[in-house]
Amino acid sequence: MEQSPDPVISLSSITKTFPxxxxxxxxxxxxxxxxxxxxxxxxxxxxSTIVKILTxxxxxxxxxxxxxxxxxxxxxxxxxxxxxxxxIHQETVLFDELSVAENIFIGHTPRGRFxxxxxxxxxxxAQSLLDGIGAQIDPxxxxxxxxxxxxxxxxxxxxxxxxxxxxxxxxxxxxxxxKEIAELYELVEKLKAQGKAILFISHKFDEIxxxxxxxxxxxxxxxxxxxxxxxxxxADLVQMMVGRSVEQIFPERKPTVGNEVxxxxxxxxxxxxxxxxxxxxxxxxxxxxxxxxxxxxEFMQALFGITRPSSGTCRIDGEEKTIRSxxxxxxxxxxxxxxxxxxxxxxxxxPIFQNVTLPSLGKTSRNGFIRMAKxxxxxxxxxxxxxxxxxxxxxxxxxxxxxxxxxxxxxKWLATQPKVIILDEPTKGIDIGSKAAVHEFMSELAxxxxxxxxxxxxxxxVLGMSDRVIVMREGRMVAELEGEDLTPETLVRNAAxxxxx
Amino acid sequence: xxxxERHIPDRLTNPLQRALKSWEAxxxxxxxxxxxxxxxxxPYFLDAWNLSDATFNFTEKAMIAFxxxxxxxxxxxxxxxxxxxxxxxxxxxxxxxxxxxxxxxxLIGLLVGLICGAFNGGLVTVLGLPSIVVTIGTMxxxxxxxxxxxxxxxxxxxxxxxAFFGQGYVWWVISFxxxxxxxxxAAFWVLLHxxxxxxxxxxxxxxxxxxxxxxxRVQRVKFILFMLTGLMAGVAAVCLTSRLGSTRPxxxxxxxxxxxxxxxxxxxxxxxGSGSIPGVVIxxxxxxxxxxxxxxxxxxxxxxxxxxxxxxxGVIALPRLWSMFIAxxx
Numbered sequence: 001m002e003q004s005p006d007p008v009i010s011l012s013s014i015t016k017t018f019p020x021x022x023x024x025x026x027x028x029x030x031x032x033x034x035x036x037x038x039x040x041x042x043x044x045x046x047x048s049t050i051v052k053i054l055t056x057x058x059x060x061x062x063x064x065x066x067x068x069x070x071x072x073x074x075x076x077x078x079x080x081x082x083x084x085x086x087x088i089h090q091e092t093v094l095f096d097e098l099s100v101a102e103n104i105f106i107g108h109t110p111r112g113r114f115x116x117x118x119x120x121x122x123x124x125x126a127q128s129l130l131d132g133i134g135a136q137i138d139p140x141x142x143x144x145x146x147x148x149x150x151x152x153x154x155x156x157x158x159x160x161x162x163x164x165x166x167x168x169x170x171x172x173x174x175x176x177x178x179k180e181i182a183e184l185y186e187l188v189e190k191l192k193a194q195g196k197a198i199l200f201i202s203h204k205f206d207e208i209x210x211x212x213x214x215x216x217x218x219x220x221x222x223x224x225x226x227x228x229x230x231x232x233x234x235a236d237l238v239q240m241m242v243g244r245s246v247e248q249i250f251p252e253r254k255p256t257v258g259n260e261v262x263x264x265x266x267x268x269x270x271x272x273x274x275x276x277x278x279x280x281x282x283x284x285x286x287x288x289x290x291x292x293x294x295x296x297x298e299f300m301q302a303l304f305g306i307t308r309p310s311s312g313t314c315r316i317d318g319e320e321k322t323i324r325s326x327x328x329x330x331x332x333x334x335x336x337x338x339x340x341x342x343x344x345x346x347x348x349x350x351p352i353f354q355n356v357t358l359p360s361l362g363k364t365s366r367n368g369f370i371r372m373a374k375x376x377x378x379x380x381x382x383x384x385x386x387x388x389x390x391x392x393x394x395x396x397x398x399x400x401x402x403x404x405x406x407x408x409x410x411x412k413w414l415a416t417q418p419k420v421i422i423l424d425e426p427t428k429g430i431d432i433g434s435k436a437a438v439h440e441f442m443s444e445l446a447x448x449x450x451x452x453x454x455x456x457x458x459x460x461x462v463l464g465m466s467d468r469v470i471v472m473r474e475g476r477m478v479a480e481l482e483g484e485d486l487t488p489e490t491l492v493r494n495a496a497x498x499x500x501x
Numbered sequence: 502x503x504x505x506e507r508h509i510p511d512r513l514t515n516p517l518q519r520a521l522k523s524w525e526a527x528x529x530x531x532x533x534x535x536x537x538x539x540x541x542x543x544p545y546f547l548d549a550w551n552l553s554d555a556t557f558n559f560t561e562k563a564m565i566a567f568x569x570x571x572x573x574x575x576x577x578x579x580x581x582x583x584x585x586x587x588x589x590x591x592x593x594x595x596x597x598x599x600x601x602x603x604x605x606x607x608l609i610g611l612l613v614g615l616i617c618g619a620f621n622g623g624l625v626t627v628l629g630l631p632s633i634v635v636t637i638g639t640m641x642x643x644x645x646x647x648x649x650x651x652x653x654x655x656x657x658x659x660x661x662x663x664a665f666f667g668q669g670y671v672w673w674v675i676s677f678x679x680x681x682x683x684x685x686x687a688a689f690w691v692l693l694h695x696x697x698x699x700x701x702x703x704x705x706x707x708x709x710x711x712x713x714x715x716x717x718r719v720q721r722v723k724f725i726l727f728m729l730t731g732l733m734a735g736v737a738a739v740c741l742t743s744r745l746g747s748t749r750p751x752x753x754x755x756x757x758x759x760x761x762x763x764x765x766x767x768x769x770x771x772x773x774g775s776g777s778i779p780g781v782v783i784x785x786x787x788x789x790x791x792x793x794x795x796x797x798x799x800x801x802x803x804x805x806x807x808x809x810x811x812x813x814x815g816v817i818a819l820p821r822l823w824s825m826f827i828a829x830x831x
Binding site: 304306325326327329330331336338343344345346347348349350353354358359361362365368369370376380383384388390391392393394395412 | 511512513696697698701703707715716717774775
């Protein structure tokens with residue numbers, strides 16, 4: 001390993017921009033045969049983007065991809081797979097209704113006479129591939145009958161069936177149990193022995209140090225460093241991941257914390273989270289940090305009545321309340337600005353003013369009958385407070401930009417005059433300017449005495465906005481940080497489950 | 502943030518301008534055209550009593566279509582409505598055999614409709630089954646019960662006062678049914694366009710998830726819509742049974758498709774989310790007059806259904822073709 005062979009694939013100065021966003025800026029990445037390279041970075045560092053460029057889904061705006069020293073382009077996903085690059089995704093893309101063997105060979109099925117499918121041959125080859133990775137799966141069963149771990153094995157067998165030289169594993173252990181993870185490690189060792197180059201993406205540091213030979217760190221779409229794992233410690237990696245130049249400016253806040261408004265005790269859900277308890281005061285911004293899949297959104301949705309917790313009590317202004325539906329939550333002054341704006345937030349197809357008044361119809365109507373003038377009045381009041389940019393209030397909300405749709409969704413909730421507002425990734429996917437406006441607005445809301453819960457995966461946002469932060473990992477609260485304890489390092493350590501160095 | 506407050510107008514186009522460009526305006530043109538063609542092609546068309554008779558072609562179907570319009574806007578459908586009529590009518594006929602009076606008969610008809618609607622609604626909202634499958638199932642189920650009860654028999658002997666609902670006239674040529682049609686049209690117009698309930702129907706049809714996240718009790722609204730549709734099928738059953746004076750299990754066969762046609766012709770988006778009650782009212786007149794006009798010209802029923810089919814495809818394809826034409830030129 002000390003004498004590095006030439007890389008199988010080498011990306012240099014890759015740049016990728018989306019309208020308004022620079023996702024990758026001149027990054028490099030080298031993958032070596034028979035070695036595992038760990039790609040490390042926060043959410044939004046550009047890891048998924050580079051995977052999509054490697055697999056031909058995105059085209060880079062600049063830079064070069066070299067395979068065996070030859071410059072090459074992947075105009076389509078097919079070209080990438082012809083070049084021997086295959087990816088096993090977080091949510092594996094497989095076909096539930098097809099058999100295991102059909103899943104493995106889809107797109108390159110062995111043909112028999114007359115060009116018909118040679119099922120027997122396909123099953124035989126599938127069996128030998130599955131045996132090769134030590135998977136005890138019958139190739140003729142339907143995929144839907146397999147568990148998530150076995151589906152992963154099928155995806156790996158599929159990767160091997162096209163004789164891949166480069167295997168990308170994007171958080172492969174996210175859905176696996178302990179035992180299955182150990183089996184995956186063995187498999188990775190086998191792949192290494194076969195000389196495959198492996199790109200391993202994970203947020204879990206113990207895994208990275210267990211399995212990887214090399215590392216590459218991205219931060220905010222930029223290349224930070226790479227090297228041999230044996231030459232770095234966890235602390236160094238964390239430092240490289242989060243140690244950023246502070247470029248975002250957050251509003252100056254002097255929190256004036258009032259009475260307790262919300263108290264949660266022992267909230268639990270059969271599969272998503274357990275033991276959640278905290279208290280929230282007027283004028284406070286409480287951050288929720290954690291990795292994707294830590295159960296933050298699931299908990300917030302339970303708090304908002306979308307799902308039902310299996311146990312737990314919720315007190316609002318000291319009174320115990322049972323929240324069975326969003327309507328109950330709204331009636332009790334809890335509102336939720338969801339992460340998925342297009343699907344859960346705005347009702348596209350309805351005009352702006354109707355979106356704003358939707359949860360407040362009780363206030364704008366008389367005995368259930370709509371009063372249009374009142375509706376326009378309410379919509380005007382709250383959209384102008386948010387500085388909405390629109391041609392008219394009668395315009396379909398779907399014709400607005402993402403940032404302005406977010407303003408409509410927030411206006412909709414403010415019009416209900418809530419006590420607690422939950423913002424789930426409030427600035428995800430919106431431009432820097434709108435981000436600053438949302439941050440400004442959050443601090444205004446808190447100053448007016450609203451209790452704010454902010455779920456965010458962006459460390460600067462969590463640090464810049466929160467008075468207090470709860471860190472969640474695997475459905476549990478692992479830390480409650482405040483004051484001097486609130487640093488990038490403590491956030492990442494707690495979220496990823498790293499012991500203090 | 503600028504110092505001067507940004508002013509966003511309430512609306513850019515005025516309501517009249519918008520109404521002129523609407524689907525309903527186009528339908529109205531179609532309705533007037535059909536009326537003129539009919540009056541030119543048959544001397545019997547422009548006769549008050551003939552016109553009055555013609556309204557029976559659509560009044561009962563339209564009563565169901567109003568409720569169906571709301572259901573389709575919310576993203577669901579009920580294909581069992583014609584079978585609900587059969588079951589409700591059978592129940593009414595059976596009640597007559599036990600000596601029920603007019604009031605009881607009507608109440609039984611409405612109640613059976615309501616129960617059938619609640620049954621559909623329960624399967625869709627409580628069990629989360631797709632409404633198209635559920636109501637295809639109950640379409641066979643409800644009418645099947647009618648066939649078991651009646652076989653090749655018919656129920657008759659309805660009391661004389663019961664005949665008023667389908668055969669009575671309020672004043673001169675103005676039948677009870679046409680009055681009921683306009684009253685229900687007005688009621689559903691208010692419900693859909695002027696109440697919070699109607700607003701939530703639109704919100705659910707456009708985005709059920711966001712509607713739920715906005716605190717709308719989505720399943721409850723849908724359940725009420727199924728009950729309402731069942732109830733309106735019960736109302737139609739009372740009128741139709743009264744008009745025919747007897748009940749056979751084959752009563753109102755195929756009406757579900759005519760009701761859905763009327764709704765779609767009225768400009769209700771079959772995928773949910775948009776449409777209006779005035780559109781359905783005009784569509785009812787168009788379908789009724791086309792049927793009546795063809796009847797006067799002795800056009801066979803099969804040709805009539807071909808024409809209705811073509812009309813439906815035509816009115817749906819027309820806006821699409823128009824926008825393609827505009828895009829080609831632009």
